[in-house]
Amino acid sequence: MNKDRLDFGKGDIGKLFRAMFVPTLIGMAFNSALNVCDGMFVGHGVGSNALAAINIVAPLFLLCTGIGLMMGIGASVIGGIRLAEDNVRAARVVMTQAYAAGAILFGVVIAISACFTRPLLYALGCSEALEELATDYLLWLLPGLMFFYLQCAGMMLIRLDGSPRYAMAVQIVAAVLNIFLDWYMVYPLGLGIKGAAMATSISCIVAGLMVITYFLCYADKLKFHSLRLNNGGLRATVKSVGYMAKLGLATFIAELAIGVMMVTGNYMFLSYLGEAGVAAFSVGCYLFPLIFSTSNAVAQSAQPIISYNYGAGQHTRVKKALRIALYTAIGCGVIISCVMWWGSDTLAGIFINAGDTARTIASKGLPLLGLCALPFAVNITFIGYYQSCEQAGRSIAYMMLRGIIFMVPAFILLPGIAGVEGLWLAIPLSELLTFIVIAIAYATVHHRHRGIIK
Numbered sequence: 001m002n003k004d005r006l007d008f009g010k011g012d013i014g015k016l017f018r019a020m021f022v023p024t025l026i027g028m029a030f031n032s033a034l035n036v037c038d039g040m041f042v043g044h045g046v047g048s049n050a051l052a053a054i055n056i057v058a059p060l061f062l063l064c065t066g067i068g069l070m071m072g073i074g075a076s077v078i079g080g081i082r083l084a085e086d087n088v089r090a091a092r093v094v095m096t097q098a099y100a101a102g103a104i105l106f107g108v109v110i111a112i113s114a115c116f117t118r119p120l121l122y123a124l125g126c127s128e129a130l131e132e133l134a135t136d137y138l139l140w141l142l143p144g145l146m147f148f149y150l151q152c153a154g155m156m157l158i159r160l161d162g163s164p165r166y167a168m169a170v171q172i173v174a175a176v177l178n179i180f181l182d183w184y185m186v187y188p189l190g191l192g193i194k195g196a197a198m199a200t201s202i203s204c205i206v207a208g209l210m211v212i213t214y215f216l217c218y219a220d221k222l223k224f225h226s227l228r229l230n231n232g233g234l235r236a237t238v239k240s241v242g243y244m245a246k247l248g249l250a251t252f253i254a255e256l257a258i259g260v261m262m263v264t265g266n267y268m269f270l271s272y273l274g275e276a277g278v279a280a281f282s283v284g285c286y287l288f289p290l291i292f293s294t295s296n297a298v299a300q301s302a303q304p305i306i307s308y309n310y311g312a313g314q315h316t317r318v319k320k321a322l323r324i325a326l327y328t329a330i331g332c333g334v335i336i337s338c339v340m341w342w343g344s345d346t347l348a349g350i351f352i353n354a355g356d357t358a359r360t361i362a363s364k365g366l367p368l369l370g371l372c373a374l375p376f377a378v379n380i381t382f383i384g385y386y387q388s389c390e391q392a393g394r395s396i397a398y399m400m401l402r403g404i405i406f407m408v409p410a411f412i413l414l415p416g417i418a419g420v421e422g423l424w425l426a427i428p429l430s431e432l433l434t435f436i437v438i439a440i441a442y443a444t445v446h447h448r449h450r451g452i453i454k
Contacts, residue, residue, distance in 0.1 A: 068152025257403020340370025
């Protein structure tokens, strides 16, 4: 466990970034593989309607992911600054506060989902043809959600504690277990979409227990700390949690935006192309985590380096970390765009059988969707930078632009201008417009302050 320990304040920035990025990318690659395998098993083993049903439930799962990452990143930024100040106790208190607050939020989400399942699903764009499948998937997903929170928030804090390889191990174990259980429950056991949800819940439980084990047995500095439960202590906790949420809100909006993308896309594809269109769109949604997780790996790898050095006043090291992260993001974005452009039919075939109308629609649409990868990667890297430097306003504004303000109108208006192709181009257009806004604002600040990156 001690081989991972990283000195964010004095170590070479390039080596630190690679030490963070490689295991983070590997862990997220396994998560992306999980999404692909999950879609493949469900699509071929149950049918395209099952894919569409999972796509209906997915925004709720993304809401939970957003809460977990919001609290995890907020706690990691504040914790990194406190560690740079050599205030280990304060960092531990922040971590404990994040877990307590997140558990309450997840409990509310789980209770509402269990009590109001049908109206919730229809609010997410469900149809009568998909209701039974979506209901089965949601109800069997709920038991693992609280453990999923432990995993989400824990990834950020374990990396901050200097153990990116343990964080990678958690993601790999969860993904491999989920893939195996997906296959076993869908095919040998014949449990269909219930089996896929059960597989996810079990893997979330295992990953959550691994995270708790780390903080109880292996952590270097970040351990759980008792919280004061008197009035003063509760007020301090509420204030601290509010600041964490503010810093991590852009990441929550990122996950929420994927949910908005799915809900809006479900409605638009359903209205233009019926259930086959929703199934085709679900293929894009299964592949979108490949874009998202790769870009997120860049941002999350730079985050503890930037926040620690920002807290220590080492601004030259902050600038270098941002520069390396941007170069990495550009390379990743170009590669993903090329893969989705030239491999669209193969990618669609992973999820949907030949001859299915949904496969034809997906094959034509994936190259267009893939155009979003490059601007998305750059946007997420800049947003992560602003989060790490406590510039919550900028990060929230840019995330709102790309995820909601530009995207929803693009989904509604583009099909009327460009036809069905406009459905697939809505996301690339929103990312491009956001990139233009960020570039103009950044160039203005760069000129005013003689540059952030030199």
